[in-house]
Amino acid sequence: MKMTKLLKAAEKAVKQSLRLRKGEKFLLVTDKEKMEIAEAFAYWAKKIGAETTTYLMTDTLRPITQPTRLFIEMATKATAIAYMLDARIEEKPFRGYMVKTGMEHSRICMMPGLTKNMMERLVNIDFKEMDTFTQKVIKALKDTDDVLVENPEGTRIQFSVKGRKWANDNGDISRKGMHGNLPAGECFTAPVEESFSGKLVVSLIDDKLGRGVMEFEKGRLVGFSGKGIAAVIQNIGKDETGRIIGEFGIGTNRKARITANMLEAEKAFGTAHFAIGDSYGMGKNSSQHHYDALVDKISIRAKGKIIVKDGKFLL
Numbered sequence: 013m014k015m016t017k018l019l020k021a022a023e024k025a026v027k028q029s030l031r032l033r034k035g036e037k038f039l040l041v042t043d044k045e046k047m048e049i050a051e052a053f054a055y056w057a058k059k060i061g062a063e064t065t066t067y068l069m070t071d072t073l074r075p076i077t078q079p080t081r082l083f084i085e086m087a088t089k090a091t092a093i094a095y096m097l098d099a100r101i102e103e104k105p106f107r108g109y110m111v112k113t114g115m116e117h118s119r120i121c122m123m124p125g126l127t128k129n130m131m132e133r134l135v136n137i138d139f140k141e142m143d144t145f146t147q148k149v150i151k152a153l154k155d156t157d158d159v160l161v162e163n164p165e166g167t168r169i170q171f172s173v174k175g176r177k178w179a180n181d182n183g184d185i186s187r188k189g190m191h192g193n194l195p196a197g198e199c200f201t202a203p204v205e206e207s208f209s210g211k212l213v214v215s216l217i218d219d220k221l222g223r224g225v226m227e228f229e230k231g232r233l234v235g236f237s238g239k240g241i242a243a244v245i246q247n248i249g250k251d252e253t254g255r256i257i258g259e260f261g262i263g264t265n266r267k268a269r270i271t272a273n274m275l276e277a278e279k280a281f282g283t284a285h286f287a288i289g290d291s292y293g294m295g296k297n298s299s300q301h302h303y304d305a306l307v308d309k310i311s312i313r314a315k316g317k318i319i320v321k322d323g324k325f326l327l
Contacts, residue, residue, distance in 0.1 A: 197265025
């Protein structure tokens with residue numbers, strides 16, 4: 013087979029991120045639009061000698077909110093999972109199930125909304141360089157109780173991350189219990205919920221471009237405006253766990269751009285994102301919901317020092 017840019021990126025994903033080994037049980041969850049990407053993953057998995065199963069989600073079965081009994085059996089017996097369905101808001105509970113199951117029984121690479129262009133541009137990169145820089149960002153913010161995030165649009169949010177664990181999404185999804193994205197390139201944690209108060213002015217939420225405002229008091233969303241946020245709140249319904257702050261993240265992938273695709277946008281260098289809903293075990297909140305919202309042109313102050321100024325790192 014001719015070595016294309018896609019195949020090179022898939023090789024990096026399979027051999028360096030997931031580090032598949034001979035005899036492993038590898039589950040690929042895809043749709044028709046991502047089949048070319050899935051085939052590239054499967055090519056390298058077969059080369060390695062992994063036992064690979066491809067699950068094609070037909071559009072007639074979507075949106076899917078809960079797994080079937082047969083799917084549960086496959087997911088719990090896999091030792092590595094790659095998820096690459098396009099991102100749909102109604103499928104958040106299913107994605108939540110995938111993350112929880114993947115971390116409990118194996119390891120999982122989540123790629124909702126992945127495109128061929130993103131694979132070629134953002135996965136075939138120097139993971140080591142990105143990892144080193146991301147560690148510097150974590151060091152500058154770890155255990156601080158005075159984080160301040162602002163931007164010219166009116167964002168002003170203050171909170172603590174003292175005592176909270178940080179995750180370095182550096183592309184390493186090689187061990188049981190691990191969960192990460194491809195493309196990679198962020199660090200994230202869960203703010204101390206009671207400390208989180210102020211206003212976020214976002215440019216993107218859950219793949220919906222457009223200005224939105226989110227107001228928080230002691231970790232809970234108490235006010236909002238904007239069509240994208242309204243759609244998210246409608247999907248949450250009466251589930252109060254979906255309105256609690258669950259994540260604070262910073263993008264560290266130099267090649268990522270702000271687009272109507274949160275999988276890429278949240279990795280954009282020098283941006284911040286905040287999620288309401290599940291905290292992935294890093295905070296107090298557990299929820300079937302998790303919605304990322306992007307804040308750009310940010311300035312971040314922590315430990316009395318400016319870490320980011322107008323979207324540019326000062327590290």
